[in-house]
Amino acid sequence: MMQQLLRGLPKVDILVEKMDQTQEGKDVSKTFLTCVVRDSIEMVRKQIIQGSRDCLPSEEEMLGIIRTTLHEKRRRSLRPVINATGIVLHTNLGRSVLSEEAARAAAEVAVGYSTLEYRLSEGRRGSRYDHVEELLKKICGCESALVVNNNAAAVLLILSTMAEGRSVVTSRGELVEIGGSFRVPEIMEMSGCRLTEIGTTNKTHAVDYVRGIKEDTALLLKVHNSNFKICGFTESVSLKELSEIAKEHGLPLVYDMGSGSLVSMNHLPGVDEPNAAEALQMGADVVSFSGDKLLGGPQAGIIIGKKTYIDAMKRNPLTRALRVDKMTLAALEVTIRQYLEGDPWKLIPTLRMLSMPKEELMRRGEALFEALFGIPGLSVSEFAEEAPAGGGSMPEVMFPTRCLAVRLKGLSANQLEKKLRELPRPIIARIKDDQILLDVKTISPDEVSAVADGFRLLSKQEGL
């Protein structure tokens, strides 16, 4: 019986011919289509062998199976999702959202030629780093600036240029691991410098730094405790104090700010951090930070500070290996211009979301509530919540937001969370107290109808 079914399976060529006459089939190459048809027949063969199918599919059913397989195989792996977690800098979901203008600039240089390394005024070769260096100098008040792939690369380049073969003095309280396996001690080892650990996990005093300085010390390194806070009996040495020690010993001070911002954030409740320009004013000689954390731009590592050190970095062959591409530079240039030319709190999505006023959160909550109202089997309630910024930024600060708690009849919170992830337009949500939370801060008004469509589809699938 089974053998008979298997022998009756349709032929690849015939199905390819049939599919090739449909629009879906015409959209792809014959080779790709043949693979899809083969996979589809193989799937049916497995179902027959496993006993989950006891008759051959009709031609119509078979073409349906092929269409579904074709759709799945053509779906991109890296694709947009709706971030309903309320975490503005969600590293797994791509960190900062670019402004439309920044994204457009990246797309423009991507699909055409550009001035990437060309000086129009002279008609000859230029440097890709020129496009943003002047802007960074203006906004940070620094002598020089350089942009690399990300902040991990920035730290690697700084240490490799300024401290290779020599020792770097760092507090034990700052030997941190940042998400995505960036570990300060490991980066230091890779850069070829030696780590001189000083102080203890909870307390480091100025005198510890002084004692740690030896003949072969190249620099003092301070690292931001991006994603954790040590509470209780603690002490660390401020940037200002540290810069005095560095000066006394004729050593440079390097500060890995992690999530450096270009403007003051201190008007946000609970925030008390220097921005990049202030870190330099406090006496750091070189400062590095990410482009896609609080800055709100594309993934990049930004290095600012004294010209002599940054010139040396530009000459380091490692810079070539860590260099940023044209799309990043285009988006970064626009983002920095938005700081200089307009109101960044209005223009840059990351800043807009982090500072969203209560009234806007309420309005968004109501709009989402209304869009979800009346979907069969769905119960929704709205309330005030708090969420962290994410992305290793300001771990101790909770930002106020509004959430909708939803349940769909017949599904547990875990089941619903999974189904939301598997929607054609995936929705990523948090679970709290056995309910799904939809945080309105990171759901843009453009996405509200897609969220409602998603829930409507699930409600229908559940037969509600």
Ligand SMILES: *Cc1c(COP(=O)(O)O)cnc(C)c1O
């Ligand atoms: C986030 C972070 C890094 C890594 O930055 P990427 O841009 O993700 O490479 C390094 N150091 C600190 C202190 C950070 O917070």
